[in-house]
Amino acid sequence: MTTYHIAPSILSADFARLGEEVRNVVSAGADIIHFDVMDNHYVPNLTIGPLVCAAIRPHVQVPIDVHLMVKPVDRIIPDFAKAGANIISFHPEASEHIDRTLQLIRDHGCKAGLVFNPGTSLQFLEHVMDKIDLILIMSVNPGFGGQSFIPEALKKIAAARRLIDDSGRDILLEVDGGIKIDNIAAAARAGADTFVAGSAIFGKPDYKGVIDAMRAELAS
Ligand code: DX5
Numbered sequence: 008m009t010t011y012h013i014a015p016s017i018l019s020a021d022f023a024r025l026g027e028e029v030r031n032v033v034s035a036g037a038d039i040i041h042f043d044v045m046d047n048h049y050v051p052n053l054t055i056g057p058l059v060c061a062a063i064r065p066h067v068q069v070p071i072d073v074h075l076m077v078k079p080v081d082r083i084i085p086d087f088a089k090a091g092a093n094i095i096s097f098h099p100e101a102s103e104h105i106d107r108t109l110q111l112i113r114d115h116g117c118k119a120g121l122v123f124n125p126g127t128s129l130q131f132l133e134h135v136m137d138k139i140d141l142i143l144i145m146s147v148n149p150g151f152g153g154q155s156f157i158p159e160a161l162k163k164i165a166a167a168r169r170l171i172d173d174s175g176r177d178i179l180l181e182v183d184g185g186i187k188i189d190n191i192a193a194a195a196r197a198g199a200d201t202f203v204a205g206s207a208i209f210g211k212p213d214y215k216g217v218i219d220a221m222r223a224e225l226a227s
């Protein structure tokens with residue numbers, strides 16, 4: 008049976024109360040904290056960096072999943088590893104040397120992931136499947152929370168699931184963007200096992216209510 012992971016994106020949390028927010032969402036049942044890093048260069052928005060990652064680290068025991076939307080990638084990786092990140096993923100277009108960046112992440116003791124924008128082909132995976140711990144399929148164009156799910160992503164999730172099954176390796180398949188109670192089951196049926204949700208969770212007062220409803224959809 009598939010183990011599903013709910014990964015709230017703190018992009019939609021109240022940044023003035025971030026420690027409390029991450030504690031509350033983990034108490035509400037979150038399995039992973041998704042941490043969106045944007046640089047106003049690779050994507051047209053600017054968010055948070057290693058200092059904030061280190062600040063929330065003592066507040067939660069669950070893995071911190073750092074989604075780097077930055078270019079260049081490599082020089083920031085050691086700082087996130089030191090700040091307590093468990094998973095670090097990046098966009099292949101943002102790295103000059105994908106294999107080297109994956110190795111750098113692993114050398115720093117973190118799990119490594121590759122992220123695919125709606126318009127990016129999965130072909131970047133072909134020669135690096137043995138160095139990947141997570142594949143992240145974007146179901147919106149990166150840069151902002153609160154966008155609508157792009158249905159075409161379901162086909163890409165299914166294609167990534169086939170690649171993972173063929174590899175025989177234990178690789179998480181995460182989907183990010185526009186995930187809500189009413190579409191999480193479709194993403195799971197396509198093959199995803201890890202679900203990022205920002206506005207769907209932090210946009211409601213009852214985090215547990217949303218996470219429980221998502222789990223009920225996944226069990227249906
Ligand atoms: C978008 C980010 C997402 C975002 C998801 O670039 O990578 O993680 O926070 O937010 P929602 O769930 O609101 O689409």
Ligand code: ZN
Pocket residue numbers: 016041042043074183203
């Ligand atoms: Zn993200």
